[in-house]
Amino acid sequence: MRLTVSAAGSPHCLKVLAAAEWCRATVEVHRAAPEERVVPFLTQPRLPVLQLESGTVLFSANAICQYFFTSLGGDLNDSSSQWLEWEARELQPAVLLALYSHVVQGKKLQDVLGTTRKMLAYMDHALSRGGTEYMTGDMESVVDIVLWGSLYHLLNDASFLPEEFGSLKRWLLKMNQLEHCRSAAESLLKSQGVAGLKAYLQKQPMPIVTSEMATSN
Amino acid sequence: MAVPELCALEKSLGLRQGHKYSSQGDNGTVPVLQSNNGPSLVGLTTIAAHLVKQAKKEQLLGSSAEEKAIVHQWLEYRVTQVDRPSSKEEIRTMLKDLNLYLEDKVYFVGMRFTLADILMYYGLHSIMADLSIQEKEKYENVSRWFCHIQNYPGIRQHLPNVVFIKNRLYTNVH
Numbered sequence: 001m002r003l004t005v006s007a008a009g010s011p012h013c014l015k016v017l018a019a020a021e022w023c024r025a026t027v028e029v030h031r032a033a034p035e036e037r038v039v040p041f042l043t044q045p046r047l048p049v050l051q052l053e054s055g056t057v058l059f060s061a062n063a064i065c066q067y068f069f070t071s072l073g074g075d076l077n078d079s080s081s082q083w084l085e086w087e088a089r090e091l092q093p094a095v096l097l098a099l100y101s102h103v104v105q106g107k108k109l110q111d112v113l114g115t116t117r118k119m120l121a122y123m124d125h126a127l128s129r130g131g132t133e134y135m136t137g138d139m140e141s142v143v144d145i146v147l148w149g150s151l152y153h154l155l156n157d158a159s160f161l162p163e164e165f166g167s168l169k170r171w172l173l174k175m176n177q178l179e180h181c182r183s184a185a186e187s188l189l190k191s192q193g194v195a196g197l198k199a200y201l202q203k204q205p206m207p208i209v210t211s212e213m214a215t216s217n
Numbered sequence: 218m219a220v221p222e223l224c225a226l227e228k229s230l231g232l233r234q235g236h237k238y239s240s241q242g243d244n245g246t247v248p249v250l251q252s253n254n255g256p257s258l259v260g261l262t263t264i265a266a267h268l269v270k271q272a273k274k275e276q277l278l279g280s281s282a283e284e285k286a287i288v289h290q291w292l293e294y295r296v297t298q299v300d301r302p303s304s305k306e307e308i309r310t311m312l313k314d315l316n317l318y319l320e321d322k323v324y325f326v327g328m329r330f331t332l333a334d335i336l337m338y339y340g341l342h343s344i345m346a347d348l349s350i351q352e353k354e355k356y357e358n359v360s361r362w363f364c365h366i367q368n369y370p371g372i373r374q375h376l377p378n379v380v381f382i383k384n385r386l387y388t389n390v391h
Binding site for chain 1: 247256258259260261262263266267282283285286287289290292293294296297310313314317318
């Protein structure tokens with residue numbers, strides 16, 4: 001399998017690298033410029049991309065993470081697929097918007113959290129209500145990696161997280177310490193840091209946040 | 218918008234109706250499946266996959282890890298790309314991309330009919346209905362796939378039939 005990640009910090013690459021390592025998937029990792037078109041049928045360049053031996057091309061980071069996970073014999077239950085859908089539909093656009101204001105426009109992190117704040121509250125609530133170590137139970141799952149990867153660029157320094165999100169903070173700190181998360185973050189970010197992310201974000205169309213918030217009761 | 222679609226899906230799956238839905242989000246675009254025993258489920262693809270499992274038609278979610286991931290990818294595409302408010306230009310780009318993708322495929326997962334076909338069909342219905350005959354010819358692979366799915370037993374339900382002309386009218390559309 002050939003996994004192509006962005007050479008310039010696309011926020012979605014982190015989770016696939018962490019998931020590949022967590023699932024011990026045998027992948028050849030390549031790096032490409034963000035504007036490189038790796039998916040032959042998509043007009044807009046997308047990264048990360050996983051190319052399978054069969055010729056199948058996966059261009060959705062969450063589908064790639066799911067693939068690594070289900071290859072080990074796991075399957076997504078309702079709660080996991082709800083988290084993954086929520087992450088793609090609500091969290092990703094909101095995080096991208098916040099990152100854009102912060103990294104490209106130079107606004108303070110506290111001021112750009114905006115819509116994301118409600119989503120963080122939703123995650124914090126899910127953790128504290130369930131009283132579990134991880135998002136879907138006491139075992140780490142693909143959901144944790146996907147959510148962590150999404151939030152990492154925004155909250156890698158967990159001290160920026162508002163005080164009231166205690167459960168979320170504990171979860172973030174724990175995720176940051178996990179071996180596969182740490183090494184994914186190091187390998188992806190060591191040479192580029194925020195500058196690489198900035199180059200990536202400047203090339204993105206501004207995300208449209210369609211829905212204020214959509215969470216379960 | 219999503220709720221009638223889920224009701225149509227229930228019928229196509231042969232499920233006894235009686236699920237209660239509500240919606241949330243801007244303009245009520247995100248469906249919620251209410252439940253008497255346990256938490257409610259939120260989101261179109263999550264609920265659709267739940268209904269498929271309830272109908273014991275898991276093969277519609279893909280049978281291998283690879284097929285499952287492809288189904289997941291196109292369900293996500295449905296919710297994040299097809300359902301996003303888009304300009305005419307963006308819709309054209311999407312149809313062009315899908316046309317290229319479907320060039321060598323019968324269904325979204327190659328030779329296997331899955332939930333991805335059903336939800337992409339529902340999601341693209343209004344776009345396809347608005348296309349001129351010339352545009353339908355331009356996106357010929359999307360049209361072929363769409364026509365195939367709308368004739369698939371039990372899928373179309375309440376949706377109007379979109380007309381495709383069998384013989385080409387325009388010769389130089391490429």
